[in-house]
Amino acid sequence: MSKVPNELRYTKSHEWIRKESDGTLTIGITDHAQELLGDLVYVEAPDVGTSYETGEDCAVVESVKAASDVYAPLAGEVIEVNTTLADTPEIINKDPFGAGWIFKIKPEYIGELDDMLDAKAYSAQIAAEH
Amino acid sequence: MGKRTALYATHVTAGGKIVDFGGWDMPLNYGSQIDEHHQVRKAAGLFDVSHMTILDIRGANTRAFLRKLLANNVDRLKQPGKALYSCMLNEAGGVIDDLIVYFLTDDWFRMVVNAATREKDLAWINQQAKTFNVDITVRDDLAMIAIQGPQARDMAHAVLGKQAEKVHELGAFFMAILDNDIAVARTGYTGEDGYEIMLPATQAATFWQQLTAQGARPCGLGARDTLRLEAGMNLYGSDMDETTSPLESGLSWTVAWEPADRDFIGRNVIEQQKQQGVKAKLVGLLMDDKGVLRNHQKVLIDGLDGGEITSGSFSPTLGKAIAFARVPASVSDHAKVDMRGRQVVVRVVKPPFVRNGKACV
Numbered sequence: 001m002s003k004v005p006n007e008l009r010y011t012k013s014h015e016w017i018r019k020e021s022d023g024t025l026t027i028g029i030t031d032h033a034q035e036l037l038g039d040l041v042y043v044e045a046p047d048v049g050t051s052y053e054t055g056e057d058c059a060v061v062e063s064v065k066a067a068s069d070v071y072a073p074l075a076g077e078v079i080e081v082n083t084t085l086a087d088t089p090e091i092i093n094k095d096p097f098g099a100g101w102i103f104k105i106k107p108e109y110i111g112e113l114d115d116m117l118d119a120k121a122y123s124a125q126i127a128a129e130h
Numbered sequence: 131m132g133k134r135t136a137l138y139a140t141h142v143t144a145g146g147k148i149v150d151f152g153g154w155d156m157p158l159n160y161g162s163q164i165d166e167h168h169q170v171r172k173a174a175g176l177f178d179v180s181h182m183t184i185l186d187i188r189g190a191n192t193r194a195f196l197r198k199l200l201a202n203n204v205d206r207l208k209q210p211g212k213a214l215y216s217c218m219l220n221e222a223g224g225v226i227d228d229l230i231v232y233f234l235t236d237d238w239f240r241m242v243v244n245a246a247t248r249e250k251d252l253a254w255i256n257q258q259a260k261t262f263n264v265d266i267t268v269r270d271d272l273a274m275i276a277i278q279g280p281q282a283r284d285m286a287h288a289v290l291g292k293q294a295e296k297v298h299e300l301g302a303f304f305m306a307i308l309d310n311d312i313a314v315a316r317t318g319y320t321g322e323d324g325y326e327i328m329l330p331a332t333q334a335a336t337f338w339q340q341l342t343a344q345g346a347r348p349c350g351l352g353a354r355d356t357l358r359l360e361a362g363m364n365l366y367g368s369d370m371d372e373t374t375s376p377l378e379s380g381l382s383w384t385v386a387w388e389p390a391d392r393d394f395i396g397r398n399v400i401e402q403q404k405q406q407g408v409k410a411k412l413v414g415l416l417m418d419d420k421g422v423l424r425n426h427q428k429v430l431i432d433g434l435d436g437g438e439i440t441s442g443s444f445s446p447t448l449g450k451a452i453a454f455a456r457v458p459a460s461v462s463d464h465a466k467v468d469m470r471g472r473q474v475v476v477r478v479v480k481p482p483f484v485r486n487g488k489a490c491v
Contacts, residue, residue, distance in 0.1 A: 038159065038163060038352065039163055039164040041164075041422060041444045044420070062422050062444075064163060064352065064356065064422070064443060064444045065352070067421075067422065067424070067470065090162075093162070
């Protein structure tokens with residue numbers, strides 16, 4: 001069974017969002033997403049300084065099996081990306097919610113976070129997929 | 131629920147992620163297919179290939195029947211136990227299936243065909259056999275386990291115990307028949323040394339566990355695919371099918387043209403194709419950029435009609451994307467692939483990409 005940490009928010013497209021104390025947001029893909037994809041071999045991270053609209057595709061994760069877009073869960077500017085993923089994308093398989101984070105954004109409107117799924121709603125969604 | 135091999139419960143217990151493969155519930159991986167891949171290149175991996183179809187063909191006319199049925203020539207098999215890879219063609223020269231045939235005695239050959247093509251293969255083989263008076267038995271009572279990798283043979287010998295004496299000296303592409311309906315063939319689908327072992331299905335789980343106790347690691351279909359692709363081995367249904375001839379599929383070497391009077395099924399059509407010049411061929415592609423080549427991506431070649439990737443993946447050994455593609459025969463040493471709207475340059479190479487653990491491109 002995939003892990004779904006309680007303290008995070010989620011999207012239907014399998015991104016997770018963590019609100020940091022400085023008001024920025026850290027984003028990655030969920031344990032369920034990495035399980036579906038299998039071994040990851042490439043991560044194409046967004047460029048720092050680029051702004052995205054809500055739901056815009058901003059990164060790509062590729063496994064041996066498939067390529068999958070990563071979408072900006074909410075509008076904002078990318079302030080940092082996880083550069084270690086370029087050489088060791090398998091970190092996402094091993095630690096999707098920790099060392100496998102993909103990028104951080106400064107949200108345009110933090111209130112948008114309230115529209116995201118909570119752990120219970122996301123768990124229900126992935127259960128319904130089976 | 132699909133069909134299940136005698137090892138299904140073993141796979142589930144070991145954490146195998148089960149997927150449908152040609153109607154069979156088979157393990158895709160047991161965690162990481164890349165780790166499994168490396169294990170085969172460096173030590174030894176175990177594969178359940180019991181879903182493949184094993185046929186015993188018996189009778190005085192068996193050799194004559196196979197001379198007609200197969201594009202490769204079973205007369206190349208002179209020593210008992212020797213194996214031959216061949217295509218089985220339809221009348222139009224298209225590939226019905228690829229297979230391995232083993233010569234056991236003058237009136238007994240064994241053939242292993244693909245799982246997904248089982249029903250059409252059996253229908254075709256039985257139809258062609260009508261005039262030959264041979265006896266064809268499907269060996270669903272047997273399981274098949276492949277153990278592959280540089281340490282594979284030693285591990286298998288340890289488990290076979292006293293019976294291992296009969297396989298120590300086994301040459302590449304030979305099979306030995308042991309006691310109790312066990313057959314050991316030095317064949318495989320990974321580009322590594324090793325065995326494919328057929329044995330009564332009732333003994334499969336115990337035998338599998340004994341091999342894992344020797345250190346062989348269970349590997350799923352995911353690793354099987356990247357291993358065979360690196361090794362330059364075709365996959366039926368992806369790299370060739372009934373609409374393509376062996377000459378367009380990198381399999382010319384498997385067609386035996388001599389003797390000229392051997393009238394195998396499909397010969398007239400592919401002989402004509404050969405005389406007129408084959409327009410397409412199967413090549414290897416190697417991409418130095420980041421990304422993964424995928425099946426059905428378009429291959430773009432300056433001044434020529436395009437081609438298509440038939441098998442694309444990521445090579446764990448090379449750390450980059452590799453593929454087979456069917457392209458115009460006059461392709462040069464590079465091409466471009468349309469990857470999600472982006473044109474990426476790839477090198478055109480002759481497979482294999484990897485043999486016995488070493489890069490060869």
